[in-house]
Amino acid sequence: MLLRLRDISRFYGHRPVFKNVSLDLRRGSVTLLCGPNGAGKSTLLKIVAGLIKPSEGEVIIPDDEAPDIGYLDHRTFIYPTLSALENLRFWADLRGAPSADKDILPVLERMGLSDFAGEPAGLFSRGMAQRLNLARVFMQRPDLLLLDEPSNGLDKASLALLRAEIKKAGEDGACIVWITHSPDQDKVCADEIALLDKGALRVYPAALPLPVAEPAHGI
Amino acid sequence: MFRPALIIARKDLRLIAGCRGGLLQALLLGLLLIFMFSLSLAPGQVMSPQGAATVFWMSSAFCQVIIFSMLHSNEEENGQMLGLLLSPVPLQGIWLGKALAGACLLLLAQLVFLPAVFVFLRQEAGALWPVGLVSIAVGDIGIAALGALLGALARGRSAREALFSVIIFPLLTPIFLGGIRIGAAALGPGADGDYADWLGISLAFDAIFTAAALFLFPLVYNVDD
Numbered sequence: 001m002l003l004r005l006r007d008i009s010r011f012y013g014h015r016p017v018f019k020n021v022s023l024d025l026r027r028g029s030v031t032l033l034c035g036p037n038g039a040g041k042s043t044l045l046k047i048v049a050g051l052i053k054p055s056e057g058e059v060i061i062p063d064d065e066a067p068d069i070g071y072l073d074h075r076t077f078i079y080p081t082l083s084a085l086e087n088l089r090f091w092a093d094l095r096g097a098p099s100a101d102k103d104i105l106p107v108l109e110r111m112g113l114s115d116f117a118g119e120p121a122g123l124f125s126r127g128m129a130q131r132l133n134l135a136r137v138f139m140q141r142p143d144l145l146l147l148d149e150p151s152n153g154l155d156k157a158s159l160a161l162l163r164a165e166i167k168k169a170g171e172d173g174a175c176i177v178w179i180t181h182s183p184d185q186d187k188v189c190a191d192e193i194a195l196l197d198k199g200a201l202r203v204y205p206a207a208l209p210l211p212v213a214e215p216a217h218g219i
Numbered sequence: 220m221f222r223p224a225l226i227i228a229r230k231d232l233r234l235i236a237g238c239r240g241g242l243l244q245a246l247l248l249g250l251l252l253i254f255m256f257s258l259s260l261a262p263g264q265v266m267s268p269q270g271a272a273t274v275f276w277m278s279s280a281f282c283q284v285i286i287f288s289m290l291h292s293n294e295e296e297n298g299q300m301l302g303l304l305l306s307p308v309p310l311q312g313i314w315l316g317k318a319l320a321g322a323c324l325l326l327l328a329q330l331v332f333l334p335a336v337f338v339f340l341r342q343e344a345g346a347l348w349p350v351g352l353v354s355i356a357v358g359d360i361g362i363a364a365l366g367a368l369l370g371a372l373a374r375g376r377s378a379r380e381a382l383f384s385v386i387i388f389p390l391l392t393p394i395f396l397g398g399i400r401i402g403a404a405a406l407g408p409g410a411d412g413d414y415a416d417w418l419g420i421s422l423a424f425d426a427i428f429t430a431a432a433l434f435l436f437p438l439v440y441n442v443d444d
Binding site: 073 | 223226233301307442
């Protein structure tokens with residue numbers, strides 16, 4: 001077990017976003033987090049990441065050692081005036097990871113960006129920038145990979161690359177929580193589907209047909 | 220804390236160097252202030268050392284608003300702040316990195332402002348000029364400590380610049396007063412006896428701002444829900 005959410009609630013003022021949510025996150029598992037807009041998926045993900053605190057409940061780390069967290073959302077985390085290589089070197093240096101060219105260039109190669117290693121990342125298209133972001137996260141080899149709709153705006157090739165890298169990360173033992181609005185397409189990579197709807201979380205095996213979530217009202 | 224701080228500072232300096240408008244805007248604003256005050260002088264008239272030191276620190280004050288605004292904006296454009304928060308770096312390391320980068324840039328700007336003060340405001344270095352240089356370094360430490368903290372308070376560049384100026388100028392008053400008094404002594408012909416007291420006051424505020432920043436930065440540097 002990597003992380004355990006126990007009876008997590010989050011309120012905006014007095015209004016609950018979700019209440020008494022519990023979820024076990026295991027190494028090597030891929031969990032799709034689905035639900036209508038405004039259900040609190042991103043908020044729940046930020047609680048898992050430790051970026052915000054739950055109003056009630058607790059996040060338990062059974063190993064007493066905080067997992068290394070990789071986070072990917074629609075934003076690219078890149079510094080536009082730095083080159084692709086310099087961007088990756090900065091994030092690797094910050095983690096104390098190897099950051100020599102020989103460590104970074106193979107990752108860029110895998111992402112199809114090796115020809116653009118020295119180019120300012122600000123000149124990249126949306127898909128290229130997100131692939132650079134993918135390189136940042138997968139170079140990190142995190143224990144816990146949190147994905148908040150990372151496929152937004154990606155072309156088919158980038159999307160296929162994203163899915164392949166997620167699958168590989170899962171096989172390498174990373175625990176993955178993936179917010180998606182396309183569970184039908186993404187569930188091939190998943191072990192379970194967590195549906196956050198009307199303030200409650202229900203978890204289903206990915207092999208079962210998907211439950212239908214109703215649009216959120218009043219949020 | 221120091222290693223990540225150096226990595227962040229190095230990255231910030233590279234970003235500013237790569238952004239053509241950034242530091243130039245801050246430099247031009249400071250130089251413009253010095254030039255405008257020089258226009259108030261009659262031909263052949265020399266500004267008092269205290270007046271010149273005031274103009275120098277005013278230029279530095281406005282310049283640092285732009286500098287720290289830029290340094291924190293760098294982390295917002297593409298959500299990089301989230302990456303910093305999730306990295307295994309103590310939050311104080313992020314503050315220190317911003318403070319180091321800010322101090323370097325401010326010092327660089329002051330290297331331009333100082334000759335401009337001599338030329339446009341017709342000043343001459345007095346016997347205490349080394350103390351004047353020390354007071355600039357001491358003042359910059361306090362400005363950088365507070366700038367790196369307060370720059371993190373507001374989200375969005377325009378909000379930051381507005382909030383930043385309103386909060387930071389009153390807080391930095393002791394540092395500016397110390398800098399002006401010591402600067403006046405350094406530019407004047409005779410030594411003003413109380414410059415050592417002002418240096419002590421500036422150092423004390425450096426320590427207070429640094430301690431406050433180390434404590435408060437983790438509380439203000441966080442993501443919106």
